[in-house]
Amino acid sequence: MGVLPARPYKPRDKAKVESGVLLVERWIVAALRHRKFFSLAELNQAIRELLTQLNRRPFRKRPGCRASLFQELDRPALGPLPQERYEFHQWATARVNIDYHVDFERHYYSVPYMLTGQMVDIRATLTTVEIFHRGERVASHLRSYHPYKATTVNEHRPKSHQQHLAWPPSRLLHWAETVGPATAQLFTEILQSKPHPEMGYRSCLGILRLGQRYSNERLEAAAVRAVSTGACSYRRVKSILERGLDRQPVDTPIARPPLEHSNLRGAFYFDPSQTPRVQ
Numbered sequence: 072m073g074v075l076p077a078r079p080y081k082p083r084d085k086a087k088v089e090s091g092v093l094l095v096e097r098w099i100v101a102a103l104r105h106r107k108f109f110s111l112a113e114l115n116q117a118i119r120e121l122l123t124q125l126n127r128r129p130f131r132k133r134p135g136c137r138a139s140l141f142q143e144l145d146r147p148a149l150g151p152l153p154q155e156r157y158e159f160h161q162w163a164t165a166r167v168n169i170d171y172h173v174d175f176e177r178h179y180y181s182v183p184y185m186l187t188g189q190m191v192d193i194r195a196t197l198t199t200v201e202i203f204h205r206g207e208r209v210a211s212h213l214r215s216y217h218p219y220k221a222t223t224v225n226e227h228r229p230k231s232h233q234q235h236l237a238w239p240p241s242r243l244l245h246w247a248e249t250v251g252p253a254t255a256q257l258f259t260e261i262l263q264s265k266p267h268p269e270m271g272y273r274s275c276l277g278i279l280r281l282g283q284r285y286s287n288e289r290l291e292a293a294a295v296r297a298v299s300t301g302a303c304s305y306r307r308v309k310s311i312l313e314r315g316l317d318r319q320p321v322d323t324p325i326a327r328p329p330l331e332h333s334n335l336r337g338a339f340y341f342d343p344s345q346t347p348r349v350q
Contacts, residue, residue, distance in 0.1 A: 098125045158196045166190055170272045177218040181227040182210045243275045251291035253298055260303040277305035285312050292317035
């Protein structure tokens with residue numbers, strides 16, 4: 072079929088449509104212009120009655136009417152309405168990460184681990200996220216709007232992680248040890264904070280990429296601050312480096328003796344029985 076869009080302000084481009092609008096204005100809108108309606112249901116009922124009369128009005132130059140043509144031509148060609156209402160959906164493409172998750176709007180959805188490194192298509196609606204590989208659906212999840220969280224199906228995980236021998240936790244920790252002990256501790260904290268170590272690979276690899284932009288000394292200093300403050304994540308380490316906080320000393324709490332001042336109230340102020348006795 073060919074699509075020929077009508078030009079704006081050119082009613083002759085769609086003469087059939089314009090003539091239908093004119094017909095409705097004359098036989099329905101004009102007929103109701105002097106009537107007053109006090110509910111939408113009452114107005115719809117009046118329109119429905121006039122519409123039925125208009126469709127049964129005989130043609131002038133051909134036999135039949137619009138209602139008879141509908142019964143003869145259109146009704147036999149009609150199909151049943153879909154069982155489910157139409158849902159607007161979005162399409163996107165993504166590459167499966169080594170943790171067998173794909174990123175869609177900052178949330179991570181799992182796919183079968185065999186697809187690690189493969190390109191997949193993502194179809195998302197308001198309630199579901201479907202993932203396709205070469206036209207075949209391989210995963211379906213309830214859509215989540217929590218950023219930087221993961222939705223994982225147990226069946227998508229490998230039984231013994233045989234497909235991830237190239238990226239075991241020991242390899243990540245070995246690389247972190249070449250930077251410094253604080254970086255190794257940071258990686259350990261990230262991997263141990265996840266239900267499964269591979270779910271922390273994404274953060275560790277992100278920190279690994281930061282090592283390409285910053286020196287090992289700065290990365291180690293950022294790891295010291297991140298571990299001491301509990302900010303063990305890729306985003307927080309990146310923020311520390313971008314803001315230059317790694318160059319500032321880490322504040323450690325100093326144990327100080329209690330203050331003694333004449334205006335400070337002790338326990339005896341509230342409990343007279345504890346008032347110190349004067350010898």
